[in-house]
Amino acid sequence: MTQRMNTEARREQIACAALGLLAERGSEGFNIAELAESVGLVPSAVYRHFEGREDVLGAALDVFRDRVYALVDAARNEAENPLMALELLLTRHAKLIESGGAVPHIMASMDVPGGRADRRAKTQGIFRGYVARVEGLVRDGQDSGQIRSDIDPTSAALLFAGLIQPAVQLRHAEGERFDITAHVARVWELFRRAVGRD
Amino acid sequence: MTQRMNTEARREQIACAALGLLAERGSEGFNIAELAESVGLVPSAVYRHFEGREDVLGAALDVFRDRVYALVDAARNEAENPLMALELLLTRHAKLIESGGAVPHIMASMDVPGGRADRRAKTQGIFRGYVARVEGLVRDGQDSGQIRSDIDPTSAALLFAGLIQPAVQLRHAEGERFDITAHVARVWELFRRAVGRD
DNA sequence: TGTACATCAGTGAACGCGCGTTCACTGATGTAC
DNA sequence: TGTACATCAGTGAACGCGCGTTCACTGATGTAC
Numbered sequence: 001m002t003q004r005m006n007t008e009a010r011r012e013q014i015a016c017a018a019l020g021l022l023a024e025r026g027s028e029g030f031n032i033a034e035l036a037e038s039v040g041l042v043p044s045a046v047y048r049h050f051e052g053r054e055d056v057l058g059a060a061l062d063v064f065r066d067r068v069y070a071l072v073d074a075a076r077n078e079a080e081n082p083l084m085a086l087e088l089l090l091t092r093h094a095k096l097i098e099s100g101g102a103v104p105h106i107m108a109s110m111d112v113p114g115g116r117a118d119r120r121a122k123t124q125g126i127f128r129g130y131v132a133r134v135e136g137l138v139r140d141g142q143d144s145g146q147i148r149s150d151i152d153p154t155s156a157a158l159l160f161a162g163l164i165q166p167a168v169q170l171r172h173a174e175g176e177r178f179d180i181t182a183h184v185a186r187v188w189e190l191f192r193r194a195v196g197r198d
Numbered sequence: 199m200t201q202r203m204n205t206e207a208r209r210e211q212i213a214c215a216a217l218g219l220l221a222e223r224g225s226e227g228f229n230i231a232e233l234a235e236s237v238g239l240v241p242s243a244v245y246r247h248f249e250g251r252e253d254v255l256g257a258a259l260d261v262f263r264d265r266v267y268a269l270v271d272a273a274r275n276e277a278e279n280p281l282m283a284l285e286l287l288l289t290r291h292a293k294l295i296e297s298g299g300a301v302p303h304i305m306a307s308m309d310v311p312g313g314r315a316d317r318r319a320k321t322q323g324i325f326r327g328y329v330a331r332v333e334g335l336v337r338d339g340q341d342s343g344q345i346r347s348d349i350d351p352t353s354a355a356l357l358f359a360g361l362i363q364p365a366v367q368l369r370h371a372e373g374e375r376f377d378i379t380a381h382v383a384r385v386w387e388l389f390r391r392a393v394g395r396d
Numbered sequence: 397t398g399t400a401c402a403t404c405a406g407t408g409a410a411c412g413c414g415c416g417t418t419c420a421c422t423g424a425t426g427t428a429c
Numbered sequence: 430t431g432t433a434c435a436t437c438a439g440t441g442a443a444c445g446c447g448c449g450t451t452c453a454c455t456g457a458t459g460t461a462c
Binding site: 024025026028029104107108109111112113114120124125127128131151152155156158159161162163164165166167169170172173174183186187190191193194195 | 222223224226227302305306307309310311312318322323325326329349350353354356357359360361362363364365367368370371372381384385388389391392393
């Protein structure tokens with residue numbers, strides 16, 4: 001028998017493992033058997049800690065939400081000013097793409113039409129929360145004079161989000177040949193020209 | 199018995215219906231029973247015209263590819279100049295989002311990790327083809343002097359693609375409240391400022 | 397023009413696989429006395 | 430400190446549903462003579 005763990009610790013372990021599998025397989029390719037195996041359990045053991053598959057996905061989404069928000073907050077805290085925070089956030093997204101855990105990729109895999117309505121609502125809530133945080137950075141940039149004040153913060157935030165998504169797609173299509181770092185650097189210059197005050 | 203059709207006409211009818219269902223349900227929610235019903239057939243009848251589910255998806259992808267490319271070509275032909283072609287293309291993407299047939303949405307639903315490798319390769323090929331066409335428009339814009347010549351056409355094309363994707367996401371999240379037309383107009387201004395020569 | 401035949405699209409019953417989920421049981425861990 | 434008991438995480442067999450797919454059969458359409 002596998003080493004016993006109390007259900008709280010096991011829940012968290014399973015939720016994290018589920019998120020990893022989701023990044024690889026997508027929400028529909030995701031299955032309980034593989035999840036159980038990845039934490040050294042038998043499939044039925046998962047039901048000691050979760051009500052079912054959908055419950056596991058919900059817990060994985062919670063982990064995902066925390067990580068995404070932490071990503072933005074870290075960039076905000078570590079950078080000297082709002083514009084540099086956005087640039088730092090962008091390069092960190094690029095790193096995630098390289099490691100296979102791209103944020104938009106996971107978002108898309110969870111927000112599928114087949115999925116249950118409450119899961120989709122949760123995913124969309126995460127997206128709105130993300131955009132709201134980026135919007136906050138944009139507003140800060142406007143206050144500090146780095147970003148033009150005539151720009152709609154929501155539009156700028158969505159434009160920023162749009163910098164990342166096509167890169168994920170092309171990374172998938174081109175594989176290693178696609179130089180994300182170079183791409184991100186070029187596209188950042190375009191973004192800065194679009195919103196910057198100069 | 200349903201009215202007989204020759205297999206060529208039926209194949210096309212089924213492929214188009216499949217694309218419609220894919221837009222609604224995603225590639226994993228897509229099932230043969232519903233597809234058959236939508237064209238007034240019994241599930242097993244589909245196998246008179248296709249080898250199987252994956253074959254149907256492939257045919258639907260072909261229809262999709264033709265439509266996407268036609269979208270770009272139409273914008274190119276109808277607009278006075280390359281920059282206006284891009285703007286026209288963007289507003290037509292917005293219309294598709296409103297009608298539920300958003301291009302990135304369908305792309306994402308086909309390019310899932312669970313899908314067979316050949317289907318994913320096809321989807322990615324469509325994306326590359328799309329980007330290449332937009333790149334062509336960017337180059338034309340550079341030649342005609344509307345777009346700054348120091349800009350990498352691929353980056354500009356990906357930035358353009360990125361204008362649409364977050365809008366799809368937010369449209370899903372916010373529903374009718376989200377005014378796509380207004381969003382597209384604002385984000386277009388940002389794009390023009392990023393790449394335009396002025 | 398009429399008849400016989402071949403072709404082929406459509407039907408419905410049945411099969412089988414994958415996978416989420418259930419359940420009775422086991423045995424380890426922690427607690428009461 | 431040692432023993433008895435309750436709790437609870439882990440096990441493996443089995444169930445059942447959904448769904449893609451197969452197959453023998455039907456009947457309409459078009460062609461040969």
